[in-house]
Amino acid sequence: MDVLTQLLVLTLTFTQGLCQYEGYDYDTDYEPDPESPYQPPIHFHPGVDYNVPRVPYSTECARECYCPPSSIITMYCDNRKLKTIPRIPSRIQQLYLQHNEIEAVDIKSFVNATSLTEINLSYNKLKSNKIDAGVFATSPHLHQIILNNNDLEEIPSPISSSVERIFLGSNKINKIREQDLQGLVNVTMLDLCNNRIDNIKGKVLSRLTKLMQLNICNNKLYSMPASLPTSLMYLSLENNSISKIPDDYFAKLPNLTAIRISHNNIDEVPLYMFNLPKLMELNLGHNKLKRIFYVPRSLEHLYLHDNEFESINITLMCPVMDQTHRLTYLRLDQNRLKGPISTFAFLCFPHIQSIYYGEQKHTAGEGQMHLIPPYPPPEHSRYGDDDDDDFPQYHREEHGPIAEEDEDEDENDIRGYY
Numbered sequence: 001m002d003v004l005t006q007l008l009v010l011t012l013t014f015t016q017g018l019c020q021y022e023g024y025d026y027d028t029d030y031e032p033d034p035e036s037p038y039q040p041p042i043h044f045h046p047g048v049d050y051n052v053p054r055v056p057y058s059t060e061c062a063r064e065c066y067c068p069p070s071s072i073i074t075m076y077c078d079n080r081k082l083k084t085i086p087r088i089p090s091r092i093q094q095l096y097l098q099h100n101e102i103e104a105v106d107i108k109s110f111v112n113a114t115s116l117t118e119i120n121l122s123y124n125k126l127k128s129n130k131i132d133a134g135v136f137a138t139s140p141h142l143h144q145i146i147l148n149n150n151d152l153e154e155i156p157s158p159i160s161s162s163v164e165r166i167f168l169g170s171n172k173i174n175k176i177r178e179q180d181l182q183g184l185v186n187v188t189m190l191d192l193c194n195n196r197i198d199n200i201k202g203k204v205l206s207r208l209t210k211l212m213q214l215n216i217c218n219n220k221l222y223s224m225p226a227s228l229p230t231s232l233m234y235l236s237l238e239n240n241s242i243s244k245i246p247d248d249y250f251a252k253l254p255n256l257t258a259i260r261i262s263h264n265n266i267d268e269v270p271l272y273m274f275n276l277p278k279l280m281e282l283n284l285g286h287n288k289l290k291r292i293f294y295v296p297r298s299l300e301h302l303y304l305h306d307n308e309f310e311s312i313n314i315t316l317m318c319p320v321m322d323q324t325h326r327l328t329y330l331r332l333d334q335n336r337l338k339g340p341i342s343t344f345a346f347l348c349f350p351h352i353q354s355i356y357y358g359e360q361k362h363t364a365g366e367g368q369m370h371l372i373p374p375y376p377p378p379e380h381s382r383y384g385d386d387d388d389d390d391f392p393q394y395h396r397e398e399h400g401p402i403a404e405e406d407e408d409e410d411e412n413d414i415r416g417y418y
């Protein structure tokens with residue numbers, strides 16, 4: 001090939017590389033100019049001789065989208081004000097369609113898309129009654145389907161049984177139907193936060209036999225979801241209207257590592273409810289608890305702020321003082337405590353780094369706020385200095401408005417565990 005052609009190919013490749021970088025930067029407010037419809041920088045037309053070695057795949061790309069030369073399996077169609085699904089070449093495995101205006105998906109759209117492993121359709125206007133049945137079941141390789149921030153009222157079904165992660169947060173889903181999660185034997189993560197689900201009955205969840213993480217925060221649940229699969233490790237039910245946990249609810253869930261049920265109406269839990277061998281984090285903040293419960297030995301972080309505790313009976317938390325409890329952080333602010341908890345706490349929980357009392361709630365008829373000396377006292381605290389290099393993560397949480405609690409994005413994101 002001549003020098004000019006070589007130069008041209010080089011320049012084009014370089015330009016494409018740049019565009020890929022710019023077009024896929026979520027941190028900047030990428031707003032395509034409405035006047036000039038997005039023009040992909042270049043098309044490789046099969047059949048046209050570009051003097052590049054032939055690859056055994058077609059390099060065709062939907063006109064509205066961008067297929068980077070660095071990855072022939074990826075097609076970027078995000079942020080383009082698209083109203084319909086573009087033509088998807090059958091080689092495409094990763095399809096990015098987020099931030100468009102797509103309402104409808106008809107059966108033809110995905111008919112050739114049999115290699116897909118990942119679909120990102122978040123931030124569109126998907127409507128349940130405009131999605132044909134089975135559109136997300138055409139690829140036997142689908143691993144991840146991202147449908148958050150749409151207008152879905154139902155879980156689309158069926159979805160390929162190969163799927164492992166399903167994101168359905170911030171939709172208008174108000175129920176899980178019998179057929180919805182059928183056959184999804186490989187799902188490990190299901191996110192349904194910010195929807196309108198008020199009740200999960202029957203065995204719909206127990207079929208997800210590999211489920212590790214279930215997020216149903218910010219919904220309208222008035223009872224605990226029925227039949228959680230025994231594989232579950234992370235459960236997020238914050239900000240619902242749950243008032244009771246059935247007595248033996250967690251008995252068949254030995255792998256639970258984190259439970260978050262803050263911002264509910266729970267006023268009582270049986271003494272041994274959380275006796276789970278792997279539980280490390282328990283968040284029951286912003287409930288109506290009055291009576292403390294047994295703390296499993298594995299538990300490291302316990303959040304009980306904004307409840308109705310007037311006292312904390314250490315004997316109930318820790319009936320045997322064998323120093324094997326791993327608790328390091330206990331949050332107790334916004335209760336009705338009148339004094340620090342018994343010093344037995346430090347015998348029971350030898351690893352405790354911090355008990356956060358903060359301010360307590362006023363009790364009717366009392367003008368004065370109860371001020372409880374913090375533990376550890378600031379001047380004796382090994383961690384008194386914020387700049388300390390060894391400063392443990394959990395201790396940081398003690399200071400200021402607890403970020404973990406007040407920034408919902410952080411709190412809801414149990415994904416951080418992975």
Ligand SMILES: *[C@@H]1O[C@H](CO)[C@@H](O)[C@H](O)[C@H]1NC(C)=O
Nearest residue numbers: 087088089108109110111112
């Ligand atoms: C699917 O592939 C067939 C055969 O190559 C083609 O005729 C048809 O237009 C394709 N459909 C879509 C929606 O891409």
Ligand SMILES: *[C@@H]1O[C@H](CO)[C@@H](O)[C@H](O)[C@H]1NC(C)=O
Nearest residue numbers: 026098099120121122123146
């Ligand atoms: C899907 O799109 C959303 C919205 O832009 C983005 O935040 C998310 O990171 C994308 N997910 C993946 C796996 O690319």
Ligand SMILES: *[C@@H]1O[C@H](CO)[C@@H](O)[C@H](O)[C@H]1NC(C)=O
Nearest residue numbers: 140160161162163183185186
């Ligand atoms: C589930 O995952 C396993 C292991 O990756 C795989 O062998 C199996 O084919 C998957 N099942 C389905 C229905 O895709």
Ligand SMILES: *[C@@H]1O[C@H](CO)[C@@H](O)[C@H](O)[C@H]1NC(C)=O
Nearest residue numbers: 194195218219220239263408
């Ligand atoms: C609780 O969820 C509702 C939606 O169900 C939402 O409007 C509200 O902001 C959430 N509150 C907190 C504290 O997250």
Ligand SMILES: *[C@@H]1O[C@H](CO)[C@@H](O)[C@H](O)[C@H]1NC(C)=O
Nearest residue numbers: 209229230231232253254255
């Ligand atoms: C619990 O986790 C262990 C280790 O990851 C795993 O082998 C076991 O199958 C899990 N138990 C259940 C009931 O899923």
Ligand SMILES: *[C@@H]1O[C@H](CO)[C@@H](O)[C@H](O)[C@H]1NC(C)=O
Nearest residue numbers: 311312313314315316317342
């Ligand atoms: C704590 O609970 C134990 C067991 O119920 C009880 O015997 C004890 O009196 C309680 N202690 C306080 C200070 O209430």
